[in-house]
Amino acid sequence: MTRAILIEQIRLKQSYLCVGLDTDPEKIPHSLHAFADPVFEFNKRIIDATLEHCIAYKLNTAFYEVSGAAGWESMQKTVEYIPSTHLKIADAKRGDIGNTSTLYARAFFETLSFDAVTVAPYMGEDSIRPFLEYTNKWTILLGLTSNAGAADFELQSHRDGLLYESVIRKASQWGTTENLMFVIGATRPEWFERIRAIAPDHFYLVPGVGAQGGSLKEISEKALNKDVGLLVNASRAIVYAGTGDDFADRAAAIAAGYAAEMAVYLKSNASV
Amino acid sequence: MTRAILIEQIRLKQSYLCVGLDTDPEKIPHSLHAFADPVFEFNKRIIDATLEHCIAYKLNTAFYEVSGAAGWESMQKTVEYIPSTHLKIADAKRGDIGNTSTLYARAFFETLSFDAVTVAPYMGEDSIRPFLEYTNKWTILLGLTSNAGAADFELQSHRDGLLYESVIRKASQWGTTENLMFVIGATRPEWFERIRAIAPDHFYLVPGVGAQGGSLKEISEKALNKDVGLLVNASRAIVYAGTGDDFADRAAAIAAGYAAEMAVYLKSNASV
Numbered sequence: 001m002t003r004a005i006l007i008e009q010i011r012l013k014q015s016y017l018c019v020g021l022d023t024d025p026e027k028i029p030h031s032l033h034a035f036a037d038p039v040f041e042f043n044k045r046i047i048d049a050t051l052e053h054c055i056a057y058k059l060n061t062a063f064y065e066v067s068g069a070a071g072w073e074s075m076q077k078t079v080e081y082i083p084s085t086h087l088k089i090a091d092a093k094r095g096d097i098g099n100t101s102t103l104y105a106r107a108f109f110e111t112l113s114f115d116a117v118t119v120a121p122y123m124g125e126d127s128i129r130p131f132l133e134y135t136n137k138w139t140i141l142l143g144l145t146s147n148a149g150a151a152d153f154e155l156q157s158h159r160d161g162l163l164y165e166s167v168i169r170k171a172s173q174w175g176t177t178e179n180l181m182f183v184i185g186a187t188r189p190e191w192f193e194r195i196r197a198i199a200p201d202h203f204y205l206v207p208g209v210g211a212q213g214g215s216l217k218e219i220s221e222k223a224l225n226k227d228v229g230l231l232v233n234a235s236r237a238i239v240y241a242g243t244g245d246d247f248a249d250r251a252a253a254i255a256a257g258y259a260a261e262m263a264v265y266l267k268s269n270a271s272v
Numbered sequence: 273m274t275r276a277i278l279i280e281q282i283r284l285k286q287s288y289l290c291v292g293l294d295t296d297p298e299k300i301p302h303s304l305h306a307f308a309d310p311v312f313e314f315n316k317r318i319i320d321a322t323l324e325h326c327i328a329y330k331l332n333t334a335f336y337e338v339s340g341a342a343g344w345e346s347m348q349k350t351v352e353y354i355p356s357t358h359l360k361i362a363d364a365k366r367g368d369i370g371n372t373s374t375l376y377a378r379a380f381f382e383t384l385s386f387d388a389v390t391v392a393p394y395m396g397e398d399s400i401r402p403f404l405e406y407t408n409k410w411t412i413l414l415g416l417t418s419n420a421g422a423a424d425f426e427l428q429s430h431r432d433g434l435l436y437e438s439v440i441r442k443a444s445q446w447g448t449t450e451n452l453m454f455v456i457g458a459t460r461p462e463w464f465e466r467i468r469a470i471a472p473d474h475f476y477l478v479p480g481v482g483a484q485g486g487s488l489k490e491i492s493e494k495a496l497n498k499d500v501g502l503l504v505n506a507s508r509a510i511v512y513a514g515t516g517d518d519f520a521d522r523a524a525a526i527a528a529g530y531a532a533e534m535a536v537y538l539k540s541n542a543s544v
Binding site: 022063067068069070071072073076094095096097098100104106107111112121122123125126127128142145146147149150151152153154156157158159163166170 | 294296332334335337338339340341342343344345348363365366367368369370372373375376378379383384392393394395396397398399400414417418419420421422423424425426428429430431435438439442
């Protein structure tokens with residue numbers, strides 16, 4: 001998916017919501033266990049119910065790998081089910097030496113038909129380059145994450161700034177605004193102005209809204225740019241909004257609520 | 273596998289060789305494509321042929337994920353085929369927020385029966401903690417890697433040293449010598465003395481010997497400690513030693529060569 005189409009979809013729906021399909025096999029309503037692939041059945045219903053409120057879906061690979069090969073099948077079926085109007089993100093946080101990253105890129109962009117994959121920066125440019133080489137695919141690099149552990153390395157002084165700033169600054173030269181985004185956690189909105197100063201035009205994928213406590217309002221005010229530049233992800237808050245058979249309706253209601261809020265921020269943001 | 277058993281196996285075999293099962297489906301001898309699972313068949317023969325020369329096997333997950341669910345099945349069968357005398361390493365380089373890392377740990381330590389998994393440090397302690405909580409399992413944290421990209425962040429100044437030094441220093445407090453190892457690339461043997469000064473007693477997993485050009489002699493002289501403290505991995509140099517039907521014999525010959533060299537270094541190293 002190109003940047004132009006992504007922005008067009010956001011403007012059309014007045015939403016920059018990404019729904020995180022962090023589908024824990026143990027949290028699926030009992031009635032779905034009658035199906036051959038309960039995880040896929042769950043995802044399908046969440047997708048059907050939330051499609052009009054969001055512009056992206058993010059599958060966290062850990063939730064699928066925990067079921068081994070069967071989990072990878074559920075993941076594959078889910079990616080194929082998501083319509084091409086929506087950005088399909090593999091939240092995989094991969095990263096290895098060049099020839100290995102080439103295989104990871106092939107796994108997520110070819111074997112599975114994801115549009116985007118999250119990658120870790122530690123091993124540097126050649127670990128990220130193979131992902132960037134695909135046309136109309138996105139590399140989403142970890143910048144500043146939402147967890148407590150971000151304080152251990154990401155927020156420590158590194159060369160002429162903090163480590164995460166160095167990562168964003170350097171990686172901005174490897175990719176473009178057309179093929180590179182950054183993961184910026186929602187739990188640290190006070191950092192968004194500093195980050196926008198380093199990467200003003202890139203899209204940010206912002207997880208941590210909802211269950212992790214990040215404020216959608218504050219993030220939107222600080223991080224929206226003239227081309228929107230923002231995908232905000234909510235996972236647990238949406239997919240586990242209900243635990244009964246009406247789980248999809250409840251998910252839709254929460255997603256609709258986020259989208260309605262986003263429409264307001266899009267309208268009130270002068271730069272958009 | 274406990275540290276005591278790992279050391280016992282190394283002393284018994286006089287080898288600290290890890291064979292990397294980086295099995296590229298496209299590089300498997302033609303005759304194996306008659307089997308239902310050519311990758312597993314290839315691995316089985318490599319394992320049978322190299323078992324007596326090595327003490328560990330490392331499966332790089334990228335090489336399996338490129339085949340999707342079928343690849344995960346090959347990986348699962350391979351792990352189950354490796355005898356319990358050998359350390360089974362998932363070279364997965366995972367790392368995510370706590371609740372996600374818990375699922376990755378379960379995927380590799382429970383769904384698949386690996387003894388060890390490689391993880392990335394960027395996201396800090398809570399991304400690594402869930403792996404460390406398993407008894408008799410190993411977390412192998414990226415320290416200094418063998419690729420050119422190590423210069424981008426790992427080898428840059430960070431707080432009171434270089435980033436990779438900070439990672440090793442801090443993580444040494446999170447895990448013990450009984451459950452934590454570090455990945456240290458073979459292509460930078462000149463760094464081993466500095467690294468041993470920071471983590472004198474931990475095991476290091478050293479990839480990059482063979483195809484990537486690292487010197488086994490230099491690494492062994494600089495990194496062996498009184499409990500050996502070293503696993504040296506070779507992947508392509510062993511598994512692709514031959515391209516014909518005698519590939520397993522050729523792999524065994526190369527593995528035997530490494531092991532013979534290691535026996536010499538073990539004997540000549542005063543501290544072992």
